[in-house]
Amino acid sequence: MAERYEPKATPREHPISLADLLRHRATEQPHDRAYVFLSDRGNEQAPLTFADLYRRAHALAGSLLDRVKRGDRALLLFPPGLDFVVAFFACVLAGVIPVPMMIPRRASSRDAANAILADCSPRLAVTTRGVATTRPDVIERFQAVEFEWLILEQATQTTKPNVCVAASKRGDIALLQYTSGSTSEPRGVMVSHGNLLDNSEMIRLALGNTRASTFVSWVPHYHDMGLILNILQTLYLGALCVLMAPVTFMQRPLTWLRAIHTYRAEVATAPNFAFDLCVLRFRAEQMRDIDLSSWKLALNGAEPLRADTLDRFGSTFAPYGFNANSMYPAYGLAEATLLVTGGHRGSGPITRRVSRAELQKGRVAAPTRPDDGQVLIGCGQPLVGEHVAIIAPDSRRRLEVDSVGEVWVSGPNVAQGYWQNAGATASTFRAQIEGEGGKYWLRTGDLGFLDQSGELFVTGRIKDVIIIRGMNHYPQDIENTVQNVHPALRRNCGAAFTTLEENGREKLVVIQEVERTYRSEIAVAELVASIREAVVNEHEVNADEILLIAPGALPKTTSGKVQRNLTRTIWLDGLLEVAK
Amino acid sequence: MESELDPMESEIRGRCTDYLAKLLNRPAKLIDPHAKFARLGVDSATSVFLLMELEEWLAIELPTEIIFEYPTIAQLAQHVARCRASETARGRRRG
Numbered sequence A: 001m002a003e004r005y006e007p008k009a010t011p012r013e014h015p016i017s018l019a020d021l022l023r024h025r026a027t028e029q030p031h032d033r034a035y036v037f038l039s040d041r042g043n044e045q046a047p048l049t050f051a052d053l054y055r056r057a058h059a060l061a062g063s064l065l066d067r068v069k070r071g072d073r074a075l076l077l078f079p080p081g082l083d084f085v086v087a088f089f090a091c092v093l094a095g096v097i098p099v100p101m102m103i104p105r106r107a108s109s110r111d112a113a114n115a116i117l118a119d120c121s122p123r124l125a126v127t128t129r130g131v132a133t134t135r136p137d138v139i140e141r142f143q144a145v146e147f148e149w150l151i152l153e154q155a156t157q158t159t160k161p162n163v164c165v166a167a168s169k170r171g172d173i174a175l176l177q178y179t180s181g182s183t184s185e186p187r188g189v190m191v192s193h194g195n196l197l198d199n200s201e202m203i204r205l206a207l208g209n210t211r212a213s214t215f216v217s218w219v220p221h222y223h224d225m226g227l228i229l230n231i232l233q234t235l236y237l238g239a240l241c242v243l244m245a246p247v248t249f250m251q252r253p254l255t256w257l258r259a260i261h262t263y264r265a266e267v268a269t270a271p272n273f274a275f276d277l278c279v280l281r282f283r284a285e286q287m288r289d290i291d292l293s294s295w296k297l298a299l300n301g302a303e304p305l306r307a308d309t310l311d312r313f314g315s316t317f318a319p320y321g322f323n324a325n326s327m328y329p330a331y332g333l334a335e336a337t338l339l340v341t342g343g344h345r346g347s348g349p350i351t352r353r354v355s356r357a358e359l360q361k362g363r364v365a366a367p368t369r370p371d372d373g374q375v376l377i378g379c380g381q382p383l384v385g386e387h388v389a390i391i392a393p394d395s396r397r398r399l400e401v402d403s404v405g406e407v408w409v410s411g412p413n414v415a416q417g418y419w420q421n422a423g424a425t426a427s428t429f430r431a432q433i434e435g436e437g438g439k440y441w442l443r444t445g446d447l448g449f450l451d452q453s454g455e456l457f458v459t460g461r462i463k464d465v466i467i468i469r470g471m472n473h474y475p476q477d478i479e480n481t482v483q484n485v486h487p488a489l490r491r492n493c494g495a496a497f498t499t500l501e502e503n504g505r506e507k508l509v510v511i512q513e514v515e516r517t518y519r520s521e522i523a524v525a526e527l528v529a530s531i532r533e534a535v536v537n538e539h540e541v542n543a544d545e546i547l548l549i550a551p552g553a554l555p556k557t558t559s560g561k562v563q564r565n566l567t568r569t570i571w572l573d574g575l576l577e578v579a580k
Numbered sequence B: 001m002e003s004e005l006d007p008m009e010s011e012i013r014g015r016c017t018d019y020l021a022k023l024l025n026r027p028a029k030l031i032d033p034h035a036k037f038a039r040l041g042v043d044s045a046t047s048v049f050l051l052m053e054l055e056e057w058l059a060i061e062l063p064t065e066i067i068f069e070y071p072t073i074a075q076l077a078q079h080v081a082r083c084r085a086s087e088t089a090r091g092r093r094r095g
Helices: A018-028 A050-067 A083-094 A111-120 A129-134 A136-141 A193-207 A224-237 A246-251 A254-262 A272-280 A307-320 A356-360 A422-429 A475-483 A524-539 A564-572 B007-024 B044-058 B073-094
Strands: A033-038 A044-049 A073-077 A097-101 A124-127 A148-151 A173-181 A186-192 A215-217 A241-244 A267-270 A297-300 A327-332 A339-342 A351-355 A373-377 A387-391 A405-410 A442-450 A456-461 A466-468 A471-473 A489-500 A506-514 A545-549
Touching: A018 A050, A018 A083, A018 A193, A018 A224, A033 A050, A033 A224, A044 A050, A050 A083, A050 A124, A050 A148, A073 A083, A073 A111, A083 A097, A083 A224, A097 A111, A111 A173, A111 A186, A129 A136, A129 A148, A173 A193, A173 A224, A186 A193, A193 A224, A193 A339, A215 A224, A215 A254, A224 A241, A224 A267, A241 A246, A241 A254, A246 A254, A246 A272, A246 B044, A254 A267, A254 A272, A267 A272, A272 A297, A272 A307, A307 A327, A307 A373, A351 A356, A356 A373, A373 A456, A387 A442, A422 A442, A466 A489, A466 A506, A471 A475, A475 A489, A475 A506, A475 A524, A489 A564, A506 A524, A506 A564, A524 A545, B007 B044, B007 B073, B044 B073
Parallel strands: A033 A241, A073 A097, A073 A124, A097 A173, A124 A148, A215 A241, A215 A267, A267 A297, A297 A327, A506 A545
Antiparallel strands: A033 A044, A173 A186, A327 A339, A351 A373, A387 A405, A405 A442, A442 A456, A466 A471, A489 A506
16 A cells, blocks of 8 residues: 655745745755756756855846846746756846746747747846857847847856845745747736745645755756746755756657666656657666666646556556656646646556546546546645635536536635736636635636545646647647748638547647639648648647648638637548638 | 669668658658658657667767758758768778
């Protein structure tokens, strides 16, 4: 029987901000290694102790305050590595709001990055000399009035060497996360110091971590799971965080496992596809002498979990000391800082077999026939201090156990809202349950149910987002990219959606209406290839199927909006009119 | 007109085409060896997988940057064939 984890009551410092927390760590454990970065071969590069981190962040904070003031936003465009961590904490100490961003892909139009710039009006972007040298296009492209670039290596010693950094309060914004929201409608989630400290404490209790819990991660630092669950959580604990570049993992997945072994890591987190990739790339000769028994928390989040993935990973790596009970499903979203539900440490995932047919109708029931069964994996229980409710999206009434509805969350981890977007903030963050009075809830846009024991099962989504390899993509952005390829591709007459294949892969389908007037002139194959190229360059994903259809063939609402779900249904039934 | 490919380069080209055909779920004959990878729908994850496949098969190391320098199957195959030839020559000299 699995050992039950009992959280121990430990005396906690009560930092009121991340800055407090960093100062505390630098004072209490100055020489302990805080962060280590591994090269693509798994070799350690110059580590940062807590004291190093504080010293470097403090110096950079001075340079920031030479240029901007508290509350200004600073874009952080960093390649994988520890410079990002220094820059992030420099912002924290200066009271400047960091906005982590992925470095735009070379061939992209950079509309997404520009949208973020326009939305939060940063005064500064911080980057490395390496990026400035290899990507002058990025520096050139992002120029604005009252905006400058700060190259980390060139940040001269501050004119105020003993910069007195004003204290941040719990309610102050510590971070702006742009992981939700499309290019046309960017959404900067405002995460306060209080949100971060509270969610960190909730995570600590759920995972049962201590100062001795080493984390290993390759998840990008501009992804909320990479930043909050790894970089910030280890600081919160006073533990060691070992980081690797995402491309290192994608190229050689087993280096992640080797790092877990080398550092005797307790926690390593990844989206579901990564566990499949390890199985695919398993080579006994590369796994020799690897012992994964220290790995107590294999947190699986950012995209739906699959039962077959967990089974295959468990059986492939059991001979190397991996305990299947270490699999730790989790669910969360940026609007709730990060984590909303988590499993029970050491118990492994909870699964439930339900009727597929009934589930499609929003009902949870036992399968009536063998081929009607579908295995669902629980995402865990709500964290300490939080409430999760299942709500009927139309009536806003609370639903009972084993009924599918929208997942709503309330708790200290719910973020402050969307940056300068009162309308979206009100509808997403200030929802109220019918008949339950004044309490505000966060609407997640995800669908699911709670079972008798309080376990959350996430079964689908109402919000229009496509998740591929743990990253969010917005259908309207993909459709827009497609329509930009050629004037024959009718504006607002396209649909991008995914369908789930047998093997669990999400297949991206793009359906686009083509103007009659051009149809004789265009080589369809050429157009399809151009569309494919644009989608790869802009979004880094492949459109598995591209279908060009006759004008007017897409189902639309009375106001002219394409109905994506209905399009998917019609397409699956083979009823769409292909353009001749 | 293309001059004749040496057998190694031809084999590598074929391997790339077959592997991408499988990954992209398209018939191999529809995969143009002279089309840029993005036009084929090869995103960065797929390109990493392709390089890994070649690395394992040929027992050589291929840095991810070569996808940018040799952005078609034909160019990549030519480069990889050269890499392998010099690896083999080095091996023979050492032996």
